[in-house]
Amino acid sequence: xxxxxxxxxxxxxxxxxxxxxxxxxxxxxxxxxxxxxxxxxxxxxxxxxxxxxxxxxxxxxxxxxxxxxxxxxxxxxxxxxxxxxxxxxxxxxxxxxxxxxxxxxxxxxxxxxxxxxxxxxxxxxxxxxxxxxxxxxxxxxxxxxxxxxxxxxxxxxxxxxxxxxxxxxxxxxxxxxxxxxxxxxxxxxxxxxxxxxxxxxxxxxxxxxxxxxxxxxxxxxxxxxxxxxxxxxxxxxxxxxxxxxxxxxxxxxxxxxxxxxxxxxxxxxxxxxxxxxxxxxxxxxxxxxxxxxxxxxxxxxxxxxxxxxxxxxxxxxxxxxxxxxxxxxxxxxxxxxxxxxxxxxxxxxxxxxxxxxxxxxxxxxxxxxxxxxxxxxxxxxxxxxxxxxxxxxxxxxxxxxxxxxxxxxxxxxxxxxxxxxxxxxxxxxxxxxxxxxxxxx
Numbered sequence: 008x009x010x011x012x013x014x015x016x017x018x019x020x021x022x023x024x025x026x027x028x029x030x031x032x033x034x035x036x037x038x039x040x041x042x043x044x045x046x047x048x049x050x051x052x053x054x055x056x057x058x059x060x061x062x063x064x065x066x067x068x069x070x071x072x073x074x075x076x077x078x079x080x081x082x083x084x085x086x087x088x089x090x091x092x093x094x095x096x097x098x099x100x101x102x103x104x105x106x107x108x109x110x111x112x113x114x115x116x117x118x119x120x121x122x123x124x125x126x127x128x129x130x131x132x133x134x135x136x137x138x139x140x141x142x143x144x145x146x147x148x149x150x151x152x153x154x155x156x157x158x159x160x161x162x163x164x165x166x167x168x169x170x171x172x173x174x175x176x177x178x179x180x181x182x183x184x185x186x187x188x189x190x191x192x193x194x195x196x197x198x199x200x201x202x203x204x205x206x207x208x209x210x211x212x213x214x215x216x217x218x219x220x221x222x223x224x225x226x227x228x229x230x231x232x233x234x235x236x237x238x239x240x241x242x243x244x245x246x247x248x249x250x251x252x253x254x255x256x257x258x259x260x261x262x263x264x265x266x267x268x269x270x271x272x273x274x275x276x277x278x279x280x281x282x283x284x285x286x287x288x289x290x291x292x293x294x295x296x297x298x299x300x301x302x303x304x305x306x307x308x309x310x311x312x313x314x315x316x317x318x319x320x321x322x323x324x325x326x327x328x329x330x331x332x333x334x335x336x337x338x339x340x341x342x343x344x345x346x347x348x349x350x351x352x353x354x355x356x357x358x359x360x361x362x363x364x365x366x367x368x369x370x371x372x373x374x375x376x377x378x379x380x381x382x383x384x385x386x387x388x389x390x391x392x393x394x395x396x397x398x399x400x401x402x403x404x405x406x407x408x409x410x411x412x413x414x415x416x417x418x419x420x421x422x423x424x425x426x427x428x429x430x431x432x433x434x435x436x437x438x439x440x441x442x443x444x445x446x447x448x
Contacts, residue, residue, distance in 0.1 A: 015043075016057045022064035026071060033074045038098035066093035073099070079106035091155050100154065104139055104425060109442040111425045113386045113397035114407045116440040119426075121413070122156055123436050131169060133430035133437055135423030138177045142200070144169040145435055149182055151200050154424065156439070160203035167193065173225040174423075175233075175251050179206065183222030183235055195222045195235055197254065207254045209233070211243050218243050226274035226283065227251070234283055236271035244269035246285060248302065260300050263307070267296045272327075279332045282308060289324040297328050297337060297349070309354050311337070323347070323360060329380040331387075338403075340378045344391040346403060361403075376416035376432050383422045390417045395429060409440055 015031060017024040028049070031040040043058070060067070065085050070093065073079050081087055094100045109115065132144040139154035142162075149162040149172055167185035175181050180200045186193030195209040211220045220243045223236035233249045237259075245268045248258035262268040273286040282299040289295050299309040313325065325339040330351070339347040339358060347358040381388040387398040393416055395409040414431030421428050427440040 017067070018057055018059045019062055019067040020060070020064040022067075024064075024067065024071060026075075030071070030074050034097070034099060034102070039096065041098075062096065063089065063093055066090050070094060070097060070099055070103075073102055073106060077106065079103060088155055088157075100138065104154065107444070108425045109444040111384055111422070112442050113383070113388060113409075113427075114399070115442050116407075116409055116427060117443055118409075118411060119439045119441040120156065121411075121436055121438045122152070131419070132172055133419050133421050133428050134172050134174060135421040135426060135428050136174045136177060136200070137424055139424030139426055140177075140200075141421065141423075141426075141428045141437070142172050142174070142180055143430060143435070143437060144172050144182075147184070149180065149198075151180060151203070159201055162198045162203050164196075170221070170223045171225045171235075173227060174200075175227070181225060181233065181251075183225055186219050186221040186239075193219060193221050194237075195225075195233075195249075197251075209235075209247075209249050209254055210256060211237055211239065211247055211259070212256055213239070213243055213259075222247075223269075224271045224274040226276045228276045229278065232257070234274050234276065236269055236274060236285070238269035246271070246274070246283065246300065258302055260302060260305065266298070266307075266310075267292055268298075268300075273329075275330055277330055277332055280308075284328070284330045284337070286325075286328040288326060288328065295325040297325075297339075299330075299351075309351060311349050311355060323358070325358075326377040327380045329382055329387075331382060338380060338382075338387065340380055340389050342378065344378055344389060344396065346387075346389065346398070376418040379417075379419060381420065381422050388420070388422070388427075390420050390429070392416045393431070395420060395427070411438060414438070 013027045013029060015026055015028055034040045066089060069081060069085060069090060081090060094103045133141055135141050140152045142149050142151045146168055147164045149169060151159040164184055167187050169182055169184050171183045173181045178200055180198050181195060182198060183195045184193050197206045199206060210217045218239045220237045220239040226234040231251045233251045235247050237247045238244050244262040246260045247256060249256050267287040268285050270287055270291055271285045272288045272291055275284040277284060282301050285298050285300060287296045295313045297311045298307050301308045323341045326342055328337055328339045330337050335351045337349045337351060345360050347360045349358055350356050379390045387403055389396050393410055396405055397407045398404060399406045414436035415433030417429050418432045419430045428437055430437045
């Protein structure tokens with residue numbers, strides 16, 4: 008950038024501002040300001056041109072100082088919600104979040120806020136969005152919240168229970184649901200997270216015919232593929248694959264005899280091996296099945312099941328599973344919050360259980376919320392009753408616990424957008440945990 012072209016003038020709502028192209032470059036190419044410059048951040052217009060923006064000048068001043076210093080200071084005369092909406096307009100919401108929150112660290116999380124659900128019935132799933140918001144499933148309803156925890160129009164499915172939800176991006180939510188007998192409904196639909204409108208449905212095609220089916224667990228790959236466990240009335244048992252851009256089915260991995268894929272509780276895409284982890288767990292089935300599927304060769308390249316295991320290990324039934332590629336293992340958890348590890352380098356191996364994380368001394372309550380696992384930034388998270396435990400290090404040592412007494416047991420949790428969301432079983436309460444910024448010395 009030439010120095011003579013570095014000064015930029017703005018008239019924002021009648022108030023004058025001067026800054027430099029160097030400061031505006033901190034906003035990034037995808038921001039409002041990036042559109043004013045060429046690839047070298049030289050102004051595309053004439054040198055002394057003044058840019059008029061019909062927006063709030065007080066918010067602009069705060070955001071401009073954020074680009075200058077990296078610090079966020081919100082004066083008392085600026086409503087926080089208005090500032091966030093202005094940040095969305097300028098494409099600076101990620102800058103605001105980074106300045107407001109510290110880097111995500113499970114050992115430094117603090118409870119920020121709790122939100123009481125507005126739908127009857129138990130919550131079934133919560134998923135963190137890429138922009139710091141979340142969506143929560145209650146029966147056949149999905150409630151969507153933005154980063155300010157302001158609720159968008161709900162997603163109302165006119166068919167049966169929601170099984171899973173996932174964010175395709177900040178603007179679109181994917182929902183999998185049960186088939187409704189006699190209606191041909193169910194399956195999967197892509198909805199606008201802002202308006203709640205259905206954009207399109209994902210069909211399963213078998214023998215050139217569209218089939219009705221129940222969609223279960225969801226997963227996504229970086230090359231815009233959607234994976235979902237599927238079960239239909241005839242041969243549509245397995246894992247389907249769709250293009251998330253076109254909505255067209257592009258593949259289907261049919262369930263082999265004696266195995267269980269169509270009723271999977273968990274799907275997880277593994278970038279390193281280009282394989283999909285599929286886990287069908289107790290108590291959905293009498294036995295647990297975990298496998299890795301390679302869609303390129305249509306083969307099951309790794310598998311584990313507790314079929315034939317001694318009855319004495321019944322107390323160690325697997326309730327959730329997550330692959331950890333860097334460790335060449337699959338981590339599993341039982342009803343006592345014991346962590347177990349299965350070696351990914353050998354099929355059919357045994358579980359190496361560790362009781363270092365044990366929290367419960369007896370079995371779970373009569374109406375339990377089964378433990379869930381998550382892996383984020385090299386830290387392992389496991390829920391149990393009203394607590395989420397954090398494990399770190401090569402031996403996955405328990406380092407901290409997140410707990411609050413209100414809301415009952417945790418039925419699901421999710422991490423994304425620099426936040427952890429925990430959904431409780433009572434009153435559909437969900438908590439938001441954030442990492443506070445590091446103190447400035």
